[in-house]
Amino acid sequence: xxxxxxxxxxxxxxxxxxxxxxxxxxxxxxxxxxxxxxxxxxxxxxxxxxxxxxxxxxxxxxxxxxxxxxxxxxxxxxxxxxxxxxxxxxxxxxxxxxxxxxxxxxxxxxxxxxxxxx
Amino acid sequence: xxxxxxxxxxxxxxxxxxxxxxxxxxxxxxxxxxxxxxxxxxxxxxxxxxxxxxxxxxxxxxxxxxxxxxxxxxxxxxxxxxxxxxxxxxxxxxxxxxxxxxxxxxxxxxxxxxxxxxxxxxxxxxxxxxxxxxxxxxxxxxxxxxxxxxxxxxxxxxxxxxxxxxxxxxxxxxxxxxxxxxxxxxxxxxxxxxxxxxxxxxxxxxxxxxxxxxxxxxxxxxxxxxxxxxxxxxxxxxxxxxxxxxxxxxxxxxxxxxxxxxxxxxxxxxxxxxxxxxxxxxxxxxxxxxxxxxxxxxxxxxxxxxxxxxxxxxxxxxxxxxxxxxxxxxxxxxxxxxxxxxxxxxxxxxxxxxxxxxxxxxxxxxxxxxxxxxxxxxxxxxxxxxxxxxxxxxxxxxxxxxxxxxxxxxxxxxxxxxxxxxxxxxxxxxxxxxxxxxxxxxxxxxxxxxxxxxxxxxxxxxxxxxxxxxxxxxxxxxxxxxxxxxxxxxxxxxxxxxxx
Numbered sequence: 272x273x274x275x276x277x278x279x280x281x282x283x284x285x286x287x288x289x290x291x292x293x294x295x296x297x298x299x300x301x302x303x304x305x306x307x308x309x310x311x312x313x314x315x316x317x318x319x320x321x322x323x324x325x326x327x328x329x330x331x332x333x334x335x336x337x338x339x340x341x342x343x344x345x346x347x348x349x350x351x352x353x354x355x356x357x358x359x360x361x362x363x364x365x366x367x368x369x370x371x372x373x374x375x376x377x378x379x380x381x382x383x384x385x386x387x388x389x
Numbered sequence: 390x391x392x393x394x395x396x397x398x399x400x401x402x403x404x405x406x407x408x409x410x411x412x413x414x415x416x417x418x419x420x421x422x423x424x425x426x427x428x429x430x431x432x433x434x435x436x437x438x439x440x441x442x443x444x445x446x447x448x449x450x451x452x453x454x455x456x457x458x459x460x461x462x463x464x465x466x467x468x469x470x471x472x473x474x475x476x477x478x479x480x481x482x483x484x485x486x487x488x489x490x491x492x493x494x495x496x497x498x499x500x501x502x503x504x505x506x507x508x509x510x511x512x513x514x515x516x517x518x519x520x521x522x523x524x525x526x527x528x529x530x531x532x533x534x535x536x537x538x539x540x541x542x543x544x545x546x547x548x549x550x551x552x553x554x555x556x557x558x559x560x561x562x563x564x565x566x567x568x569x570x571x572x573x574x575x576x577x578x579x580x581x582x583x584x585x586x587x588x589x590x591x592x593x594x595x596x597x598x599x600x601x602x603x604x605x606x607x608x609x610x611x612x613x614x615x616x617x618x619x620x621x622x623x624x625x626x627x628x629x630x631x632x633x634x635x636x637x638x639x640x641x642x643x644x645x646x647x648x649x650x651x652x653x654x655x656x657x658x659x660x661x662x663x664x665x666x667x668x669x670x671x672x673x674x675x676x677x678x679x680x681x682x683x684x685x686x687x688x689x690x691x692x693x694x695x696x697x698x699x700x701x702x703x704x705x706x707x708x709x710x711x712x713x714x715x716x717x718x719x720x721x722x723x724x725x726x727x728x729x730x731x732x733x734x735x736x737x738x739x740x741x742x743x744x745x746x747x748x749x750x751x752x753x754x755x756x757x758x759x760x761x762x763x764x765x766x767x768x769x770x771x772x773x774x775x776x777x778x779x780x781x782x783x784x785x786x787x788x789x790x791x792x793x794x795x796x797x798x799x800x801x802x803x804x805x806x807x808x809x810x811x812x813x814x815x816x817x818x819x820x821x822x823x824x825x826x827x828x829x830x831x832x833x834x835x836x837x838x839x840x841x842x843x844x845x846x847x848x849x850x851x852x853x854x855x856x857x858x859x860x861x862x863x864x865x866x867x868x869x870x871x872x873x874x875x876x877x878x879x880x881x882x883x884x885x886x887x888x889x
Contacts, residue, residue, distance in 0.1 A: 299554055303561070313568045313569075314571065318571065343577075354524070358530075358534075358557055361535075362557070368546055369547065369550055373543070
C-alpha cells in the first residue's frame, strides 16, 4: 500500500510540475490541482497508515493499549481539501474571465502594457 | 501566562467584516464601520503590546486543549509588534480607501474583504501552530485574490493570474513541508517542534524539509528567483489595495521565515550561505529593476524586492545584532512601503497618471504635500536621523564582524541605487516642469475639503509613525534587541507554551 502511494505521489507531483510549466492557462490550473492532491496524499502517507485501528479507547482502559490510526493527518487533509476547493473554484472563474477578456489560452499573451486606474 | 485577550485584534476585524456584510451595498455605513473598526483594532493591538511588553509572553490554548495537542496562540514581542504595525497600516489604508476608491469597488465588498485580510494577517502573526499558520496564509491569499481582481479590468486580471498561480504554488510547497515535518516529528506545535526536531535521526531529511519552507516563504516574501510575480502584478490594483499588499503581504513571508528559522530549523552553514546568496541576488536584481522603470508603482514594486534582500541578509547572518537589524528594518519597512503606495495614489489623483515622464511641477503647485512626501522618501532612503538609517548600522556592523564584505558592498550598492531612483523620481515628479503637450487631469483640486483631508491624512499618519521610529530610535532599538534575544534564545517562548 505504502509503495503504491509513493508512486502515486511521485506521479502527481511530476505531472503537476510538468503541467505548470506549460504555457496554457487550463494546464496551469490542472497542474496546481494535481500538485495539491499529491500533497494531500503525501500527508496521508507520512501519518503512517494503520489499518482497522480506530483511535477509540476501549471502555475498560484509560489509555491506548496498542498502536492506533493517527486521526490528525486526516483532519489536516480535510482542511487542505476544503481550502484548495475554494482556491480552485476562484481560479477557474478568474481564468474564465481572463479568457473572455484576452481571448487566448496562452499565458504569454497576458502582457497588456501599462493601464492605470485608481 | 494564559490570556484570552490575545485574539482580540483578530476578532475586532472579523466582527467588522461580518457587520459590513450585513450592510451590503450601503457604502457610507461600511466606510464608517471600516475606519471605526480599524481604530478599535489599533487600540486593542496597542493594549496587547503594552501587556506583552510588561508581562512577557502570553499564550492562549484554543478550547482549553493543552499545548502541544491543541492549537495554541502565542503573543511574544515579535508578534505583537507586527500586530501593532499592521493595525497602524490598516487604519491609514481604511481612511485612504474611503475616499480613494471607486464606488463600484465598494459596492462589491471591498471593505469586508479588506478586514478579512487584516484578520488573516493578525492571525498569522499570533498563532503558535504551524498548520494554523498555513490556514491563516490561505485566509490572506484568498482575500488578496479578491482585492486584486475587484474591478475586473484587463490588466488587473492578467496580474492576478500570475499572482494567484505563484501564491497557490507557495502554499503547496509550504503544505508539503508541514506534511513531512509532521511525518518525522509527529507534532505541529512550533514550540514542541523546536526540540522534537533535534531528536530526529535523519538530519538530512530535516535539511530538505527546511528547503520546502524556504521556497514557500520565499515566493511569498518575493526573494530572488521567485519574485517575478510581484512587479508584474502589484502595479495593477487600486493604490489602497497595492498599499496593503506592498506594505504587509511580503512581510508576512519574512515574519514566517524569522519564526520558522529561529524556532524550528536553526540555520546551519549551508542554510545561512543559501539565504545569504539569495539575499545578495535579491538586492541586486531588485535594484537593477528599479533603475529602468518609469512608472512610479512599478519602481516601488522593485524597491520592495530590493529591500526584502536587506532583511533576508539579516536572517542569513543569524546573530543577535543581525536579527536586530532585520527586525528594525521590518518595522521601518512596513510603515514606509505602505505609505509609498498611498503616495502613488495621491500623485495619481493630483495628475491622473503615474508615469514619471508625464509628471512634473508638483512642488510648485502643492508645496506642503510635496514636503510631506519628501519626508517619507528620505526615510525610505535612510537619511540620518530618519528611520531607514538605523537598521542599516546593525546590518553593516554584523556584516563586518562576520567578514561578509561582499554583503557590505551589496548593501551599499542597494542603498545607493535606492537613493538614486528616489532622487530621480523626486526631480522628475516634483521639481521638473510639467512636460509640454501633456494634459493635466487634476481630480484633487475639485474635491471637497473633507475628501482632500481624508486622502492626505493617512500619508500624514504613516509619515508621523515613520518619524517617530526615526527620532525615537532608541526605544525601537531596545524593542528590536529584546525581539532578537527572544529569537536567538527560544527558551522563554517554549516555556510559555509548554510550561516547564
